[in-house]
Amino acid sequence: MSRDKKIRILIAKPGLDGHDRGAKVVARALSNAGMEVIYSGLHQTADQIVNTAMDEDVDAIGVSVLSGAHNTVFARIMFLLQEKEMSEVVVVGGGSIPKKDWPGLYSKGVARIFPPGTDTNQIVDYIQNVVNK
Amino acid sequence: MADNLHDSHNNRLFNPEALAKIARQKEEWSGTEYSAKPERLGRFTTLSGLPIEALYTPLNVAELDYLDHLGFPGEEPFIRGVHRNMYRGRTWTQRQLAGFGPAEETNKRYKFLLEAGANGINGVFDYPTLRGYDSNDPRAYADAGRGGVAIDTIEDMTALFDGIPIDKVSTSLVTCQPVCNITVQSMYFANAQARGVALDQLQGTSQNDFLMETAVTIAPEVLPPKASFKLSCDAIEYCSKNAKQWNPISFAGYNYREAGCNAIQEIGFVIAYAMACCEEMLKRGLGIDDFAPRLSFFFSGQSDFFEEIAKYRAARRLWARLLKGRYDPKNPRSLILRFHVQTAGVALTAQQPLNNIARSAYHALSAVLGGAQSVHVDGYDEALCTPTELSSLTALRTQQILQLETRVTHTVDPLAGSYFLESLTNQLELKITDLLDEIDGLGGIVKAVQDGWVHRQISDSAYEHQLAVDTGEIPLVGVNCFQMSEETCPVDLFEVPETLAVQEAKLKSIRASRNARAAGKALDNIARACESDGNLMEVLVESVKARVSEGEITEVLKKCYGTWNPPLF
Numbered sequence: 054m055s056r057d058k059k060i061r062i063l064i065a066k067p068g069l070d071g072h073d074r075g076a077k078v079v080a081r082a083l084s085n086a087g088m089e090v091i092y093s094g095l096h097q098t099a100d101q102i103v104n105t106a107m108d109e110d111v112d113a114i115g116v117s118v119l120s121g122a123h124n125t126v127f128a129r130i131m132f133l134l135q136e137k138e139m140s141e142v143v144v145v146g147g148g149s150i151p152k153k154d155w156p157g158l159y160s161k162g163v164a165r166i167f168p169p170g171t172d173t174n175q176i177v178d179y180i181q182n183v184v185n186k
Numbered sequence: 187m188a189d190n191l192h193d194s195h196n197n198r199l200f201n202p203e204a205l206a207k208i209a210r211q212k213e214e215w216s217g218t219e220y221s222a223k224p225e226r227l228g229r230f231t232t233l234s235g236l237p238i239e240a241l242y243t244p245l246n247v248a249e250l251d252y253l254d255h256l257g258f259p260g261e262e263p264f265i266r267g268v269h270r271n272m273y274r275g276r277t278w279t280q281r282q283l284a285g286f287g288p289a290e291e292t293n294k295r296y297k298f299l300l301e302a303g304a305n306g307i308n309g310v311f312d313y314p315t316l317r318g319y320d321s322n323d324p325r326a327y328a329d330a331g332r333g334g335v336a337i338d339t340i341e342d343m344t345a346l347f348d349g350i351p352i353d354k355v356s357t358s359l360v361t362c363q364p365v366c367n368i369t370v371q372s373m374y375f376a377n378a379q380a381r382g383v384a385l386d387q388l389q390g391t392s393q394n395d396f397l398m399e400t401a402v403t404i405a406p407e408v409l410p411p412k413a414s415f416k417l418s419c420d421a422i423e424y425c426s427k428n429a430k431q432w433n434p435i436s437f438a439g440y441n442y443r444e445a446g447c448n449a450i451q452e453i454g455f456v457i458a459y460a461m462a463c464c465e466e467m468l469k470r471g472l473g474i475d476d477f478a479p480r481l482s483f484f485f486s487g488q489s490d491f492f493e494e495i496a497k498y499r500a501a502r503r504l505w506a507r508l509l510k511g512r513y514d515p516k517n518p519r520s521l522i523l524r525f526h527v528q529t530a531g532v533a534l535t536a537q538q539p540l541n542n543i544a545r546s547a548y549h550a551l552s553a554v555l556g557g558a559q560s561v562h563v564d565g566y567d568e569a570l571c572t573p574t575e576l577s578s579l580t581a582l583r584t585q586q587i588l589q590l591e592t593r594v595t596h597t598v599d600p601l602a603g604s605y606f607l608e609s610l611t612n613q614l615e616l617k618i619t620d621l622l623d624e625i626d627g628l629g630g631i632v633k634a635v636q637d638g639w640v641h642r643q644i645s646d647s648a649y650e651h652q653l654a655v656d657t658g659e660i661p662l663v664g665v666n667c668f669q670m671s672e673e674t675c676p677v678d679l680f681e682v683p684e685t686l687a688v689q690e691a692k693l694k695s696i697r698a699s700r701n702a703r704a705a706g707k708a709l710d711n712i713a714r715a716c717e718s719d720g721n722l723m724e725v726l727v728e729s730v731k732a733r734v735s736e737g738e739i740t741e742v743l744k745k746c747y748g749t750w751n752p753p754l755f
Contacts, residue, residue: 068326070313077645079726095403095405096317151570170535170665
């Protein structure tokens with residue numbers, strides 16, 4: 054059940070969206086659950102996010118988008134991850150991302166979307182299970 | 187039990203014998219357990235953690251002095267309302283937020299809302315605009331037109347208000363960050379001048395909140411706190427001289443609340459910031475009465491019904507007492523805390539979105555019972571998308587039903603005298619005062635921001651709240667109780683119209699057709715004003731007429747003032 058190495062996860066805020074409450078709360082919950090969390094801060098480009106993920110050798114990236122720009126932003130991130138042969142990095146997302154957009158995101162390789170109101174324990178459990186596979 | 191800040195012995199309402207008798211009989215009543223059901227919770231508290239008793243009696247407000255602690259509306263301490271007859275004379279301004287895509291699109295929504303009965307404009311700006319970037323800035327690629335309307339040059343401002351009677355309608359410009367406000371408000375003013383409307387005729391409000399830029403939604407490469415504070419104060423100073431009906435700042439407690447702080451912090455941060463502004467204006471040589479009457483406030487309408495009402499009343503009384511005590515203004519209007527309420531977005535859910543109509547209605551009701559001057563009700567789709575026409579309309583109708591059907595507006599401050607409400611108001615005022623003392627001890631709000639203290643307060647509160655929701659301690663219908671395993675979204679979602687391509691074409695055309703020399707000179711003038719510490723709004727109201735873009739202006743500001751990378755937590 055537990056790994057020797059701590060799970061490393063980047064919590065990222067792409068674009069100029071300024072809503073960071075959820076990202077910071079999730080970052081803290083994951084950290085309290087024993088993961089190594091890197092929080093990117095606001096205003097990250099897709100390139101910056103993927104480069105940070107590479108530099109920090111993360112197991113997963115959590116992307117938070119509350120601007121409505123999720124389709125554009127995730128597409129860019131997933132493309133870059135593939136380009137850099139980082140497709141084993143698990144990508145999850147959160148924010149104001151309506152359910153109707155989830156299939157499109159999943160088809161691009163996003164593992165899971167957590168809508169507003171998701172219990173943070175659920176996110177912790179999911180990351181722990183999917184990264185340990 | 188200490189329940190009042192200012193202990194006055196003169197005109198207490200309750201006589202000591204009556205209180206003693208009540209105390210004895212309450213003691214007896216507490217002993218009669220036979221009809222009491224076991225309590226549902228171990229502790230009953232407000233959302234900010236203040237304990238709530240089973241029953242409130244005159245004992246909870248034993249020292250209540252009507253004249254000193256409550257008084258009359260329109261008079262010190264203004265707790266009962268800022269105007270003599272409040273909504274009996276005039277309803278609160280019903281202004282629903284609107285903003286998305288290019289200006290031409292938002293203009294249609296403004297008109298739609300005004301025709302549906304809104305009596306004010308409430309304009310939001312997209313993420314690039316809020317941060318001072320043009321729509322086609324590489325950083326803005328996914329965000330142009332999102333979260334608000336895209337404003338790049340004065341031509342967008344002209345299109346935004348085309349056909350809107352800006353000389354008659356009150357306009358709120360939700361220019362959260364001072365870096366945005368200094369340009370966008372200047373464009374609004376320049377546009378007004380071009381339309382032949384004198385600035386002194388304009389009624390409205392700008393948000394212009396430096397805490398938004400530096401402590402909430404903190405981003406890399408923003409202006410340093412001192413520069414952001416300066417821009418904010420430049421706007422206040424400019425308006426105090428040139429646009430006397432304009433509220434040049436709206437201390438945005440709403441945003442700190444949405445970021446996670448509680449009711450006590452919401453008011454505490456706001457008042458600390460407002461006092462810092464007062465000090466700065468006085469330093470600049472203005473008299474307190476030159477600007478204080480136009481300072482305005484912006485609060486959240488959250489879910490704890492009575493705490494919110496108590497919060498608004500405590501804020502009014504505390505502000506009046508602080509200003510009076512510190513500055514003794516001659517103009518009574520300098521003591522008045524006027525505020526806009528936006529019902530809390532963060533309290534609304536993505537699950538079962540129609541439930542949000544009920545939530546927002548309660549939020550709006552508490553705002554009105556708390557004496558708000560202006561209200562925006564969030565749409566039921568708040569957690570899902572930018573509001574559609576239908577959700578905006580439903581929100582507006584919520585206000586109209588509240589105003590016209592419930593009759594809560596038929597008397598002023600109807601809940602005054604409630605033992606519970608007055609006790610809660612007193613407690614909140616004490617807690618807020620403690621927080622203000624703490625901020626003072628840290629060296630003031632600007633320093634507290636620079637040191638990351640404000641960020642940590644907000645983060646901590648946000649996390650505690652989430653834990654309480656996770657455990658169910660704070661119930662959220664549809665989220666941690668009464669969930670539905672299969673949900674189909676019952677509402678249509680909004681799609682933001684194409685913006686980047688539209689704005690890019692406009693910028694290209696403007697740069698090709700504008701007078702290049704005039705534009706260059708305009709930007710130079712801005713740089714020189716920065717260096718000489720001049721009032722930037724004065725310069726910008728002229729500069730924007732040369733059709734320089736917001737991005738170009740921001741670049742000059744950042745070159746002059748440098749940038750700041752705020753602490754991450």
